[in-house]
Amino acid sequence: MQTVKILIGGQWCETNERTIVKNPYSGEEVCEVCKGGEPELIRSIELAEESFKKLRNLAKFEIAKGLRAIADGIQSRKQDFIDSIITESAKPSIYTRAEVERAINTFNWAAGEAERFAGELVPIETQPAGKGRYAIVRRVPRGVIYGITPFNFPLNLVAHKVAPAIASANSIIIKPSQKTPLTALLLGEVFLESGLPESALQVVPMDVELIPLVLKDERIKMISFTGSAEVGWKLKSLAGKKAITLELGGNAPVIIDETADIDLSVNKSVFGAFAYSGQVCISVQRIFVQEKIFDEWVEKFVNLARNLRRGDPRDETTQISSMIDENAAKRIEQWVNEAVSAGAKLLCGGRREGNFYEPTVLTNTSSEMRIVSEEAFAPVAVIEKFAEFDEAISLANNTKYGLQAGVFTKDFARAKHAFAALEYGGVIINDVPTLRIDNMPYGGVKDSGFGREGLKYAMEEMTEIRLMVF
Structure with a gap:
């Protein structure tokens, strides 16, 4: 049986722990995928932190160029992505093709947002102390982001974490669903051809038992989670000082x-x-x-x-x-x-x-x-x-x-x-709640979530405000 390696620091790494990926339609075992353990998790965090320092020093046009290269890479390997999604998720072809097209658009939109994402000039001459002064606000990246994605959109929900993270100059580690890790790892292959810092994206399937280490590690500044309400709110209760966004469920x-x-x-x-x-x-x-x-x-x-x-x-x-x-x-x-x-x-x-x-x-x-x-x-x-x-x-x-x-x-x-x-x-x-255009703000209230995704809106979540007065 084929063994699929995981992506850490721009390298394909083999580990002793494995998980079997099955085709839900046929029931066949497709391959085994390596799983990261504690050493791999710690190493990926170290490399993500190093990569963040490189990424934040890139010009906007350089980041945008890399994101467009990812979009082009998905386009050039479209059939590979379609085959991967169908094999590991049993999503019908008509919906799988739409998902791949959406992911291409997501990265292209992210490139545009990377170029125009900016702060603002705040008028402060509203009080005597502000006379003759200016205030400039800019948004600065948080650092290392840890993204957890579900099985149902193996490509586009990964894209909705990776694209805005990189567009706002954050590095990101993705933990894909163990039911559908192959498509995220395929995206990792495309990423390595983008010219962006090689550890800006790492794809590390791992057991949920390692999540407490993620929560404790202060080098991880933010968690972006898509999944069930039960798990999401538990993560938030344990996240401490970390920023967090939760894209959870509903009964629309x-x-x-x-x-x-x-x-x-x-x-x-x-x-x-x-x-x-x-x-x-x-x-x-x-x-x-x-x-x-x-x-x-x-x-x-x-x-x-x-x-x-x-x-x-x-x-x-x-x-x-x-x-x-x-x-x-x-x-x-x-x-x-x-x-x-x-x-x-x-x-x-x-x-x-x-x-x-x-x-x-x-x-x-x-x-x-x-x-x-x-x-x-x-x-x-x-x-x-x-x-x-x-x-x-x-x-x-x-x-x-x-x-x-x-x-x-x-x-x-x-x-x-x-x-x-x-x-x-x-x-x-005059449409169903199932409608989602990928650049619109997306997220819920009550038990359905915390924060928003949708490129620019996700980038706002993934950055902090910094003020300069002069």
Whole structure:
């Protein structure tokens, strides 16, 4: 079996500890990947600190040139990245191609942000002591950043940590998911051809048991985490003086009022609920439909959900495939069965075969059911009706999460009201919460996160304000 090495200090390193990467669709063992231990972690931090000193002295155009070289490198090896993502995550080809294109854009956008990211001139002649003086604010990089990424976007969620970190002159160590480390390591190959300091990015898969060492090491100035709310908030409680951003989960709602375009909202919502088997933190999970259009809307939604094409993720026509592993499929099977036992009505789906779970639609649910109150992270949507628009707002807000919400309406006053009243980091009008354009601010409130990603906004998190008065 092939052994894949890890990237430390610009070198491919072999270690004694290994993890097996499996193809979720076929069940085959793909390869074994080396894992870093305590010595590798300590070494990577030392080298990242050294690299930071080099990186912060580069001119903006030099950093931008390196980031564009990474984008070009991904472009030139596009098929390699597509194959890698499909193999280790079972993400259907139609979604994998989109992810690779997004990552290319992410690095290109980061190059532009690197060139224009700047401070400001602050007027201080507002008081006598400021007469004849100027105040200049600049943003300075924090230093070494430690990034933890999940399995569901093996390339673009890594890009959303690496690109803004380097654009703002920070070095970064990436701990990819042990389920999908291959794509992050492939990105490491591309990075080494960029001309940037070789330790500005290191990719070091490792066990979570080593995270306490990361938290204790004062040379690491910031942690950027994408994953579950439970783990994220625990990290924050232990992070001490370190800066931290948390991109966590949600049970994203969609509101469809009686003025909405029914076909548009149905098609968008089916995509939002079932793309990559719902394994997206902004996947559509809770749908609230105005009672006048409820029956027609639900019939069309269920029809499309039933007819999604299941198959090999490499097939261009496949719309839904395997979940990441059988444990994930068994968990959602249990949640759905619990809900049905408690009175929920199953409109379609509800069956599991290994780690494949059918697109599933439920109604007659209650907020106490886990399939409603927790993050499903699976191909399941619950649909309920409402009478008044404010009722829908209240239902959407009745959750501990607050990442993104969608609202379909032709009533501009309602759109404005939703923007003001919905307790979410993002409110998407006439589209699903699954929409993410990679340069927009992205993050949640309540249990869904802390801080923001999205290139410029991530760069602000990854830097500190420094003031000069003269």
